[in-house]
Amino acid sequence: MKRKGKILLTTAIGLVLLIAVIAAALNAVFTVTDVTVRFSALSEEGIADSYTLQAELEEKFVGSSTTFLDLDEVAEIVGKYPAFRLEELKKDFPRTLALSLSERKETCAFFRNGRYAVLDDEGLFLYEKDQNVNRRHGENVLLEGFSLTAGEPGTAVTGEYFKEVLIICNVFAERLDDIRANLTSIRLIPTDNAIEGKYFFRLHLKEGVYVDVYDPEHLTEGKAMAVLDKYLSLSDAERLYGFYDVVDSVDGGFTVSDHRDKPPF
Secondary structure, eight states: OHHHHHHHHHHHHHHHHHHHHHHHHHHHHSBOOEEEEEEEOOSHHHHHHHHHHHHHHHHHHTTSBTTTOOHHHHHHHHTTOTTEEEEEEEEETTTEEEEEEEEOOEEEEEEETTEEEEEETTSBEEEEESSOOOTTSSOOEEEESOOOBOOSTTSBOBOTTHHHHHHHHHHHHHHSSOGGGTEEEEEEEEOSOGGGOSEEEEEEETTSOEEEEESTTSSHHHHHHHHHHHHHHSOTTGGGSOEEEEEEOTTSSEEEEEOTTSOOO
16 A cells, blocks of 8 residues: 555656646747837837837736736736827737837827827827927817817817817828828807807918818718818918808708908908
8 A cells, every 4th residue: 555655646746747847848938038019100209119118018028928928918018108009919929929009190189287188190198298299290280169088098088079170180181191281270169150050160271271160060071071172272372361161051061152352350
C-alpha cells in the first residue's frame, strides 16, 4: 500500500510539473511582445498624441498574456485620447496586439463657461480649448445661440436643433473640401413671425454673404443643398456682401430668395 501511495504521489507531482512546464511554455509563446498601431493622423498634434499613446500601450501591455488580455482595458486607454477614433482592435496571436486608429476632424465649437467645447463631424464632444483654434489650422464653425449639453469626452452632444446642425454640416462636407473654408458660424435666432417657425438658422459664410434658413427642422437636407447651390452659383464679387434666405412655401416645399438689394442686418 505504501509503495502504491508513493507511486500515486510521484505521478501527481509529475503531472503538476508537466502542467507547470506547459503553462510556462504557453506563457512564453502567448505573451505580447509587440503593440502594432496604425494611425491615420490629420494634424501635428495628432501625430504627437500617436507617439504618446503608442508608448502608453507598450508600457501597459507588453509582457502581458495574449490569451488573457482584456481588450476592454485597451479600449479604455485609447478612450483617454478622444481625438482618436478606434477603428479596429484585435489580438494577433501569438504575440501581437493590433490597433487601427484615425484622428477625428474638429468641426464645430460652442462657447461655455469661458472655454470652447470642440466637436467632431459626428457631433461628439472631444475636449475644451481656451481658443476656437482648429488642430488643422483656422477656426471651427462656431455654434451660437444654441442650448447644447456636452458630457464626458467622446460622448454625443445633445440639444434642440443640434441634429439639424449636423445635417447641414454633413451636406457642406460632402460638397466642399473643408466646410471651415466657407462656413464660419451658425446662429440660432428666434423669429418674429410665428408662420416662419420659432427659430431660424443664420449661416455666415467666409467671404461675407450670409443665409437665413427658416424652419430648419423641416426638409433640412434639401434646404442645405439649396443653400450650397445658391452659394456656388454666386460670382466671387457676389459672395462678398448681401444675403439670401430659404423659406417654406405653401405647397410644402421651400423657396430660395436673394435679398442683395436690402441693407445688412
